[in-house]
Amino acid sequence: MKVVPGGIAATGGPVLRKLQGFGRLEEADATALALFESGTRLAPSGADLICEGDRPEGMLAITEGFACRYKLRENGARQIMAYLIPGDVCDFESSVLDRIDHAVGTLSTCRIVRVAPEAARDLRARPALERGLRTAALVDEAILREWIMNLGRRSAVERLAHLFCELLVRMRAVGLAFGNSYDLPITQLDLADTTGMTSVHVNRSLGELKRAGLIERKGKRLTLCDLPRLMEMAEFRPNYLHREVPVAA
Amino acid sequence: MKVVPGGIAATGGPVLRKLQGFGRLEEADATALALFESGTRLAPSGADLICEGDRPEGMLAITEGFACRYKLRENGARQIMAYLIPGDVCDFESSVLDRIDHAVGTLSTCRIVRVAPEAARDLRARPALERGLRTAALVDEAILREWIMNLGRRSAVERLAHLFCELLVRMRAVGLAFGNSYDLPITQLDLADTTGMTSVHVNRSLGELKRAGLIERKGKRLTLCDLPRLMEMAEFRPNYLHREVPVAA
DNA sequence: CGCTAGATTGATAACTGTCAAGGGCGGTGG
DNA sequence: CCACCGCCCTTGACAGTTATCAATCTAGCG
Numbered sequence: 398m399k400v401v402p403g404g405i406a407a408t409g410g411p412v413l414r415k416l417q418g419f420g421r422l423e424e425a426d427a428t429a430l431a432l433f434e435s436g437t438r439l440a441p442s443g444a445d446l447i448c449e450g451d452r453p454e455g456m457l458a459i460t461e462g463f464a465c466r467y468k469l470r471e472n473g474a475r476q477i478m479a480y481l482i483p484g485d486v487c488d489f490e491s492s493v494l495d496r497i498d499h500a501v502g503t504l505s506t507c508r509i510v511r512v513a514p515e516a517a518r519d520l521r522a523r524p525a526l527e528r529g530l531r532t533a534a535l536v537d538e539a540i541l542r543e544w545i546m547n548l549g550r551r552s553a554v555e556r557l558a559h560l561f562c563e564l565l566v567r568m569r570a571v572g573l574a575f576g577n578s579y580d581l582p583i584t585q586l587d588l589a590d591t592t593g594m595t596s597v598h599v600n601r602s603l604g605e606l607k608r609a610g611l612i613e614r615k616g617k618r619l620t621l622c623d624l625p626r627l628m629e630m631a632e633f634r635p636n637y638l639h640r641e642v643p644v645a646a
Numbered sequence: 647m648k649v650v651p652g653g654i655a656a657t658g659g660p661v662l663r664k665l666q667g668f669g670r671l672e673e674a675d676a677t678a679l680a681l682f683e684s685g686t687r688l689a690p691s692g693a694d695l696i697c698e699g700d701r702p703e704g705m706l707a708i709t710e711g712f713a714c715r716y717k718l719r720e721n722g723a724r725q726i727m728a729y730l731i732p733g734d735v736c737d738f739e740s741s742v743l744d745r746i747d748h749a750v751g752t753l754s755t756c757r758i759v760r761v762a763p764e765a766a767r768d769l770r771a772r773p774a775l776e777r778g779l780r781t782a783a784l785v786d787e788a789i790l791r792e793w794i795m796n797l798g799r800r801s802a803v804e805r806l807a808h809l810f811c812e813l814l815v816r817m818r819a820v821g822l823a824f825g826n827s828y829d830l831p832i833t834q835l836d837l838a839d840t841t842g843m844t845s846v847h848v849n850r851s852l853g854e855l856k857r858a859g860l861i862e863r864k865g866k867r868l869t870l871c872d873l874p875r876l877m878e879m880a881e882f883r884p885n886y887l888h889r890e891v892p893v894a895a
Numbered sequence: 896c897g898c899t900a901g902a903t904t905g906a907t908a909a910c911t912g913t914c915a916a917g918g919g920c921g922g923t924g925g
Numbered sequence: 926c927c928a929c930c931g932c933c934c935t936t937g938a939c940a941g942t943t944a945t946c947a948a949t950c951t952a953g954c955g
Binding site: 552553594595597598601 | 910911912913914
């Protein structure tokens with residue numbers, strides 16, 4: 398769990414890995430990012446990193462753990478509209494709106510980097526990084542569309558299956574998947590608030606997936622035992638996450 | 647229905663009106679846009695303007711009618727993930743992905759403008775227009791998030807109410823709302839595919855809204871009879887559509 | 896004036912939510 | 926090292942919402 402700055406520079410932090418997936422970076426770009434990724438701090442689970450109504454500025458990156466974008470209803474109901482996994486960057490610099498329309502909070506203990514406005518501009522001044530960040534933003538938007546599809550036209554079980562497939566691809570992109578497994582350090586209530594269901598129903602749907610031999614969960618580690626069948630049932634096609642042909646299963 | 651080029655230049659087409667809402671434009675910007683908006687063509691209802699898998703290039707603008715972004719499931723189920731109303735622009739130039747992940751189709755007869763890649767770059771070369779288009783894209787993304795909230799955490803009636811409120815604000819921004827009314831030239835099936843429901847259930851929910859005296863529909867014209875109550879029941883807060891304080895009801 | 900897509904409506908089934916009561920596991924303090 | 930506590934996971938019974946299936950009605954259009 399401990400991250401040594403030297404280690405980051407050597408192996409590359411998740412943000413670097415992710416952006417490299419979108420296009421080749423120069424040595425100097427990597428160095429800039431590595432430096433940037435070394436300035437991390439810890440945030441406990443359930444903490445708000447950004448509140449709705451905050452003035453947008455700077456950037457926020459996740460290097461460990463899961464965070465999310467979410468909104469609340471007056472009755473307390475929460476809807477999660479995006480996961481921020483290691484390597485993901487929220488860029489508030491480009492936001493032309495004067496207030497942020499959603500909150501950002503952690504779903505687990507997270508290691509994060511807060512980038513001040515000036516530092517953010519320095520990073521964006523590097524063409525390759527600017528391009529990478531922009532690509533990442535477009536992918537995030539494609540994910541939003543796919544989630545709309547998920548909520549509107551897939552059943553409970555399919556929604557979970559689709560989400561798990563998406564996360565596998567995203568975790569692989571930052572080197573955090575091990576075969577068809579990855580750590581999913583979030584609660585069933587979080588899954589419920591993601592998929593528009595109840596935690597009770599999430600529990601039952603997970604049970605269904607387990608009984609069908611499609612997934613397995615040991616502690617926080619999720620394994621997609623039968624990825625082809627999962628992908629088929631969820632009609633998961635990873636094209637929205639990549640430029641080219643995805644990694645083989 | 648007929649649009650005279652001179653008329654557009656004089657009154658300003660919907661795209662111009664929309665972008666002006668995001669920030670002041672120079673005369674030359676307006677002229678460039680007006681010229682651009684004069685090159686329209688008609689598309690019949692139910693036509694595909696962009697197919698999933700197309701290579702992204704150029705831009706596409708709507709000046710009359712309703713279009714949408716959508717995806718299909720293998721069983722034919724459709725999910726609409728965005729409405730394109732007059733003034734809206736789909737920009738495929740900035741898409742770094744090599745294939746479009748969704749289709750764009752008309753929901754009614756539409757007047758559209760297809761902008762070739764070079765022309766699109768000419769427009770973006772104007773700083774004010776570039777800024778405006780970028781703001782528009784960010785608003786579109788905010789709308790996606792709000793739709794996720796809608797699908798995940800609002801009831802059938804609330805979803806419709808929220809959608810109608812959002813469309814009122816958006817139609818006002820392009821001068822196409824008359825008081826609390828506007829033309830909604832789409833079918834109940836389209837509403838169903840937007841809100842993740844069935845056309846049957848849309849019909850019943852609309853009936854509920856009508857019986858409650860909240861909306862009224864005469865032909866294609868929708869009237870929000872009791873906007874305050876509608877906004878309250880849907881917890882509609884237009885902050886995600888604007889920079890500043892919205893127009894009073 | 897006949898056609899056809901879209902709007903309505905009723906009856907019934909399926910899915911998902913709500914309420915409530917345990918059960919289990921990790922984490923903390925003694 | 927162990928007991929206690931709290932959060933989360935599970936499970937059952939029941940209610941509410943939404944989907945399905947099918948038939949009828951209606952309005953715009955050629």
